[in-house]
Amino acid sequence: MTDRPTAPQGGAAKDGQWTGAFRFIFAAAVINAVSFGIMIPVLPNLIKQFTGGDTAAASEWNVVFGAVWGVMQLFCGPVLGMMSDRFGRRPILLISLAGLAIDFLFMALAPSLAWLFVGRVINGLTAASFSTANAYVADVTPPDKRAKAFGWMGSAFSFGFLVGPALGGFLGDIDLRLPFFVAAGLTTINWFYGFFVLPESLPPEKRVAKFDWKRANPVGSLVFLRAHADLLGLATVGFLFQLAHTVLPAIFVLYTGYRYGWTPGFMGLTMMATGLAGVIVQTLLVGPVVAKIGERGALLLGAAAGATGFAIYGFAPSGWIYFLGVPVFALMNFLQPGLQGLMTRRVEPSGQGQLQGANQSLQGIASVIGPIVFGLTFAWSIRHEGIVHQPGLAIYLAAGLLVGAFLLALRVGRAPRAVAEAA
Template sequence: MIGQTSGQSGRRAAFGFIFATALMNAVSFGLIIPVLPNLIKQFTGGDTAQAAEWNVIFAVTWGAMQFVCGPLLGLLSDRVGRRPVLLLSVFGLALDFLIIAVAPNLIWLLVGRVLNGMTAASFSTANAYVADVTPPEGRAKAFGLMGSAFSFGFMVGPAIGGALGDIDLRLPFYVAAGLSLVNGFYGLFVLPESLPPEKRTTRFDLARANPLGSLRLLRSHPDLLGLATIGLLFQLAHTVLPAIFVLYTGYRYGWSPSTMGLTMMATGVAGVVVQMFLVGPVVARIGERGALLLGAAGGAAGFAWYGFAPTGTLYLVGVPIFALVGFLMPGLQGLMTRRVAPHEQGQLQGANQSLQGIASMAGPALFGLTFAWSIRHAASLQAPGLAIYLASALLAAAFVLGSRVARAPVPVQA
């Protein structure tokens, strides 16, 4: 157990375990990205605009489950430890993917997404795990490495999912379920606990476990609410591509699922390079605040380019520009985790998960409906990238806010 491990080697081993868990989880999620909108489109008879609207319903439902369950699982991990919550989430995902794989209609697809949203909060628990085993000065680099795990998963996952989707749209869901089961058994037999009993919260408080109660933590520490707002703007902007990428690139560039998967793979490669190899040196040179601002500026510029690009080739030119957004979350997480005590890390990540749930509800509605409206008025508007321009504006706002609130934190005592 991690509570019985000490020293740098123990921390490295624990981080290695959680990195592998996050990587496997991200791959399983990435597999379904190129195919779920097309499966929805199949059930709507091939109507792209109607599929975009159903995709909004699915995404909002998933976000609502994240909003409700994220704080609950975060606080639960502060009370009973990270390991059991991670295992519950990962085995739950395997069941969710199987339900989606055999769904005979849109209603059963929606049931699968509800369960998926309830159990997908393992990402926030993984972040709390990282904060447990990493000293404050190394957290930005560690969160960058975690980001690279997610980027790598979303790099190879969509490429494989797109290829499998060309064979059968349901095949990627079976593969995702299998990967989740492997991940669950890996955690069951290998993953150590990161939060020893003496550092856990003394009781499970339902008042703090509900979504609104969990957000009170963000008001209890200096600048934490402002930093959380930056995170919300980032998460909201980041929903634009999951919400419309498949339908947008199919409509504007005529891309097939395999081409979409390869493009996501190229985006993932650029993200891995930034998060795995550049975050550490850049944070050491310009600090967590500088990394946050660089990420916000790069993301705003990258989204603006994606919305402008009139051809698929020009769209790819924006990939290295957009990759700079990978600096934002490591800098932000580094600043936020310094402001709370060890027994509050799970609650902090639960509150962040709740904000992500809000973004997951609002973002697809904002971007999906904007995209549907823009293509329905294509003859007069001629702006299919309008939704992506909105995402660019949100990250520009995050840059302005970050320049005001991303100050050096006051150390928090346990």
């Protein structure tokens, strides 16, 4: 599996070479994002169906599923990241895609909440497709082009939200289980694409010599972050972003259904509009804007825009006001390319997988805390609406987290010291 031809490396590759290698992983990321996006507008409604139509109870079960997935990621993210440094990116990507396909099948066939729980556990154990893809990008992209490349990778995720939720909402209006079968099929196609087409990006001579269990755990990940100058502060910014970002997956479907009466189909169209705005920012604006304001400027712009967009979403008393926040919120897509560009510059090629594994571990922590905080806050706010009348309270909390990320980024987002790229 690992003796496939390798993609050219970013440190020595010419522009045409790294662009060609980048196209491979970008295509895989797009297919993965579409399959993931398909399930977004329908999974909470499937959970709600199992709870007898109780929105608050569905929110609480969403908390359980999100927390379990996050715990799996907390412990497995560093392991998969180090495995990609030791054995290459491609086999880890294939493992991750296989786990995602199995999870979708569990959702499609689940006769009870217990089945959904098992599927979430399997997916959490193997979920590393986006973090491995980011390590792949760092492998094949020159350091000065990484922010733009990470912007394009972000657009792959946004494209998934452009196409996936709209398709999922349409299919969900026909049959609530149909979107999961389609998502499983797309993920299986992506697995075959990875097996037969995707080249390996990390050649044997650039891999770590052995797998070190001491570093392949959450504590080891934090030690790794502390061992690199200024990396821990940036990782904290990323953690605050990831924590804030969990609010919409945790409550969007239930929140908009409760507050605005939106159907799954309309929710899918809303996600499509959000995804389109994100694609425009990530493909057309990230490159030229980062060239003008730098990676630190992009990081600050993304954090400020995200906080403002969340504030609008939480305040919006009607659907049309909610839509006013979409173009503002889309500018948050500057944050991740700027952050990834700054972080990958501080790490040598053989450590890119461990870096992404550490980020995945922090995302796991965020995925444990976020659904609990936001899901329970939303459930509490709607159960006490007669007293508080703040159904957007959870989204206000997310806005506050991004304000904190902005203030921290002011201090830790300065230009990195050079890290030698292996030839």
